[in-house]
Amino acid sequence: xxxxxxxxxxITVSEGASLExxxxxxxxxxxxxxWYVQSPGQGLQLLLKYFSGDTLVQGIKGFEAExxxxxxxxxxxxxxxxxxxxxEYFCAVGSTGGGNKxxxxxxxxxxxxx
Amino acid sequence: xxxxxxxxxxxxxxxxxxxxxxxxxxxxHTALYWxxxxxxxxxxxxxxxxxxxxxxxxxxPSDRFSAERTGGSVSTLTIQRTQQEDSAVYLCAxxxxxxxxxxxxxxxxxxxxxx
Numbered sequence: 001x002x003x004x005x006x007x008x009x010x011i012t013v014s015e016g017a018s019l020e021x022x023x024x025x026x027x028x029x030x031x032x033x034x035w036y037v038q039s040p041g042q043g044l045q046l047l048l049k050y051f052s053g054d055t056l057v058q059g060i061k062g063f064e065a066e067x068x069x070x071x072x073x074x075x076x077x078x079x080x081x082x083x084x085x086x087x088e089y090f091c092a093v094g095s096t097g098g099g100n101k102x103x104x105x106x107x108x109x110x111x112x113x114x
Numbered sequence: 115x116x117x118x119x120x121x122x123x124x125x126x127x128x129x130x131x132x133x134x135x136x137x138x139x140x141x142x143h144t145a146l147y148w149x150x151x152x153x154x155x156x157x158x159x160x161x162x163x164x165x166x167x168x169x170x171x172x173x174x175p176s177d178r179f180s181a182e183r184t185g186g187s188v189s190t191l192t193i194q195r196t197q198q199e200d201s202a203v204y205l206c207a208x209x210x211x212x213x214x215x216x217x218x219x220x221x222x223x224x225x226x227x228x229x
Contacts, residue, residue, distance in 0.1 A: 004156070032215050043118070043205060043220035044157075051216070090156060094215040100145065101170075102215070104156035 002027040002093050006105035013081050014113045021076040021108050023091030032094035033074040034102065035065055039087045047089075050074065061085070086112045116140075118221035120206050126227045127196055135191045135224045139208030143219075146189050148181060151203040151223070160204075163189060196228045 003026045013019055025031055032051050036044040048059025055067040065076045074091060088109050092102040119138040127133050139146050148160040159173040163183040174180070178197075183189040193200055204224045209217035 006156075034215070036220075041222065043222040044207075045220075046218070049216060092157075096215065100209070100215045100218075101147070101159050101162060101173075102149075102157070102218070103159070104149075106154065106156040 002031075002095060002103045004091050004093050004103055004105035006089075006091055006108050008108045009106070010109045010111065012111040012113060015083050016080050019076075019078045019081045019085070019110070021089050021091075021110070023074045023076065023105060024072050025074060025091070025093045026072065027093050027095075031074075032096065033065075033067060034092040034094060035059065035063070035074075035076045036090045036092060036104075037061075037087045038090065038107075044090065047076070081110075081112055083112045083114055086110055118206055118208050118219050120204075120221035120224050122224060123222065124225045124227075126229060129198060129228055130195055132192065132194045133196055133226065135193075135204050135226070137189045137191070137206030137208075137221060139187065139189070139206070140219055141187075143208035143210055143217075144186065145209045146183055147207045147209075147218075148189070148191050149205045149207065150175075151205060153202070157205065160191070193226075196226075198228045201226055201228045 005024045034049045035047040047063050048057045050057045050067045088107045090107045091105045121136045144165045146163045149157040151157045161181045162170040178194045181191045207218045207220045
């Protein structure tokens with residue numbers, strides 16, 4: 001069965017600093033990988049996705065992620081964090097078999113210090 | 115509509131009561147999903163509807179949970195005899211069949227509190 005691990009429950013960074021959120025997955029085939037962001041009281045917004053091809057994926061709001069098959073990782077990065085990036089971030093792996101279901105990690109809460 | 119609409123946004127209910135949560139998907143989206151987000155946990159798949167096919171109920175945690183989708187559009191998730199462990203945010207998502215995983219749009223969720 002597929003699974004996703006986000007080892008960091010909380011991360012605090014200073015505004016303007018770089019950010020890396022970790023995500024490790026377990027999946028038997030080529031994974032479909034996603035990062036979502038959730039602001040308080042909001043639904044999930046897709047930041048970026050990886051299906052195939054270039055392993056460095058660019059997303060919205062200046063985020064990027066790199067798929068590393070050898071490490072089963074899909075870490076999210078941003079060179080310079082803005083205060084508005086404070087939110088909860090979820091990594092997910094998708095399965096096309098049986099209906100395009102997503103399996104999510106437990107999330108990383110990002111706090112940005114001014 | 116422009117997005118996935120869920121109602122109510124917040125619901126407080128007494129233990130043992132039944133509740134109904136509603137999801138209005140984006141018009142024309144044939145696939146509809148329910149997920150549950152419990153405190154400190156990730157999102158947990160509950161149920162999936164695709165067109166007129168039988169729903170995939172493999173994620174429903176107990177027989178107190180049920181869902182239906184009328185006319186291929188609006189969906190209602192019903193929880194009978196609510197328990198405190200049912201307290202969570204229930205998220206609905208929809209997509210076009212052809213877009214699959216790439217086309218998920220989530221609603222803002224219903225926060226359910228069982229007291």
